[in-house]
Amino acid sequence: MIYNILFSMMLIISIGIVIAIFxxxxxxxxxxxxxxxGTEELIDSHKSRGAEFMIRCFTSVMIVFWLVISLSLVILxxx
Numbered sequence: 593m594i595y596n597i598l599f600s601m602m603l604i605i606s607i608g609i610v611i612a613i614f615x616x617x618x619x620x621x622x623x624x625x626x627x628x629x630g631t632e633e634l635i636d637s638h639k640s641r642g643a644e645f646m647i648r649c650f651t652s653v654m655i656v657f658w659l660v661i662s663l664s665l666v667i668l669x670x671x
Contacts, residue, residue, distance in 0.1 A: 595668050602661045605654055612651040617644060 595665065598661050598665050598668070602658065602665065605658045605661065609651065609654045609658060612647055612654060615647050616651070
């Protein structure tokens with residue numbers, strides 16, 4: 593019973609993580625600079641603010657929940 597509840601929660605959280613990752617802004621310019629030798633990323637100290645900060649925190653919290661639930665499922669499946 594608890595295994596099924598945790599498994600369902602893990603599926604929902606997995607979908608939430610995918611959506612949160614897709615909502616984050618693209619950092620493609622940094623990848624182009626890495627290959628071309630640009631140092632703008634090193635000099636520019638960009639801190640996320642507002643909605644971007646909330647999405648990053650939400651993603652981090654969801655990943656921690658996902659890890660805790662997955663470890664719980666492993667322990668429950670062993671017994």
